[in-house]
Amino acid sequence: MAxxxxxxxxxxxxxEAVLDLLREVGYDGLTMDAVAGRxxxxxxxxxxxxxxxxxLVAKALRHNKPAGLAEIDTxxxxxxxxxxxxxxxxxxxxxxxxLMRGLAHAVHENPExxxxxxxxxxxxxxxxxxxxxxxxxxxxxxSADNPALKLLPHMLFGAFVARPLIExxxxxxxxxxxxxxxxxxxxxxx
Amino acid sequence: MAxxxxxxxxxxxxxEAVLDLLREVGYDGLTMDAVAGRxxxxxxxxxxxxxxxxxLVAKALRHNKPAGLAEIDTxxxxxxxxxxxxxxxxxxxxxxxxLMRGLAHAVHENPExxxxxxxxxxxxxxxxxxxxxxxxxxxxxxSADNPALKLLPHMLFGAFVARPLIExxxxxxxxxxxxxxxxxxxxxxx
Numbered sequence: 001m002a003x004x005x006x007x008x009x010x011x012x013x014x015x016e017a018v019l020d021l022l023r024e025v026g027y028d029g030l031t032m033d034a035v036a037g038r039x040x041x042x043x044x045x046x047x048x049x050x051x052x053x054x055x056l057v058a059k060a061l062r063h064n065k066p067a068g069l070a071e072i073d074t075x076x077x078x079x080x081x082x083x084x085x086x087x088x089x090x091x092x093x094x095x096x097x098x099l100m101r102g103l104a105h106a107v108h109e110n111p112e113x114x115x116x117x118x119x120x121x122x123x124x125x126x127x128x129x130x131x132x133x134x135x136x137x138x139x140x141x142x143s144a145d146n147p148a149l150k151l152l153p154h155m156l157f158g159a160f161v162a163r164p165l166i167e168x169x170x171x172x173x174x175x176x177x178x179x180x181x182x183x184x185x186x187x188x189x190x
Numbered sequence: 191m192a193x194x195x196x197x198x199x200x201x202x203x204x205x206e207a208v209l210d211l212l213r214e215v216g217y218d219g220l221t222m223d224a225v226a227g228r229x230x231x232x233x234x235x236x237x238x239x240x241x242x243x244x245x246l247v248a249k250a251l252r253h254n255k256p257a258g259l260a261e262i263d264t265x266x267x268x269x270x271x272x273x274x275x276x277x278x279x280x281x282x283x284x285x286x287x288x289l290m291r292g293l294a295h296a297v298h299e300n301p302e303x304x305x306x307x308x309x310x311x312x313x314x315x316x317x318x319x320x321x322x323x324x325x326x327x328x329x330x331x332x333s334a335d336n337p338a339l340k341l342l343p344h345m346l347f348g349a350f351v352a353r354p355l356i357e358x359x360x361x362x363x364x365x366x367x368x369x370x371x372x373x374x375x376x377x378x379x380x
Contacts, residue, residue, distance in 0.1 A: 026295075098298060104355055105216075105295035108288065114358070122356055147372035151349075153356045155373055158348015159341075165294055166312060166343045168304070182337035183345055183377040 006049060011063075014039050014046075018060035023098060027057065027106035027113065058116035061099070062124070070131035077136040077190050081180045090172040097160050097171045104161065126153055133188075141190055148187035155184055196239065201253075204229050204236075208250035212289060217247065217296035217303065248306035251289070252314070260321035267326040267380050271370045280362040287350050287361045294351065316343055323378075331380055338377035345374055 017039045021030050032053055036043045050056035072083045107114035133149055136142045159179045163171050207229045211220045222243055226233045240246035262273045297304035323339055326332045332339065349369040353361050
């Protein structure tokens with residue numbers, strides 16, 4: 001795909017607008033027309049650049065993620081998890097949680113969105129987590145055959161999505177730090 | 191509320207119709223007119239009996255739940271969890287998972303639904319889990335100050351909702367049994 005005509009700043013602006021719209025109207029309500037309108041670009045540019053709405057949304061979400069989780073390497077698994085938490089502020093987490101709730105529903109009805117999210121967001125992020133876990137296994141902190149190694153995304157997703165639903169409280173760093181220490185690390189035998 | 195005019199069979203039928211509609215059109219798409227139409231009842235009856243759409247939906251969901259989780263008492267926490275899993279079949283779980291994904295989104299935009307679900311579904315179910323956990327604490331299986339005691343719903347919700355999203359596979363009994371053994375019990379120190 002030819003991306004040469006968009007500066008990184010312009011691309012960022014577009015992704016921010018997509019995420020704002022996603023929070024305001026949800027995936028089904030988001031139209032390429034609305035993105036074009038809000039960003040003062042043409043629909044032709046959007047389609048040339050991103051191909052489709054699911055791809056645009058998945059790339060916007062990926063853009064939103066702090067890069068290079070796998071580069072965090074504090075020397076202990078607990079240190080790595082807590083360093084990850086340090087990198088996101090509470091306000092951002094609350095926004096992410098709302099987006100994830102909306103998307104968990106939307107992917108159910110939009111297989112194309114599901115595919116784009118898996119390919120562009122879920123799988124790359126899982127690879128980064130796998131890298132952090134692999135180092136813990138190499139250090140001997142976690143047993144290589146611990147079945148919880150494959151369940152980390154499920155545990156974290158539960159923390160993110162369930163707290164607002166069950167406790168009626170937003171997800172924040174303090175809660176996730178407790179969850180990591182009380183659920184994630186014990187399941188991994190750390 | 192006067193419930194005298196509905197037999198338990200008729201009430202069941204109504205709840206089933208509400209859940210079918212919920213799966214077909216989602217919470218926002220579900221109207222009291224559609225419920226009345228499908229069940230050949232009058233809207234006046236529905237409102238007299240349930241007061242509002244959020245209350246009707248919450249009661250239909252509660253009706254759908256296997257009763258008396260707290261009565262399961264096998265003598266060990268692991269036994270209790272696995273006995274709970276035995277009580278639901280895979281097909282039912284897949285349906286529940288789809289409903290939960292839809293509702294996680296809907297409650298975000300419908301505080302009245304959130305309130306009804308918390309009061310009629312989430313809190314009663316959490317009380318039942320608390321009872322099962324309390325017995326494990328009394329038996330000395332789980333330490334009374336284990337922080338994971340308060341995080342069980344989050345762990346389970348993650349397993350239910352994340353598997354289709356992350357692995358593109360439905361939730362089934364075999365997966366939940368692995369999750370209970372690999373995540374839930376270790377976090378509780380069992």
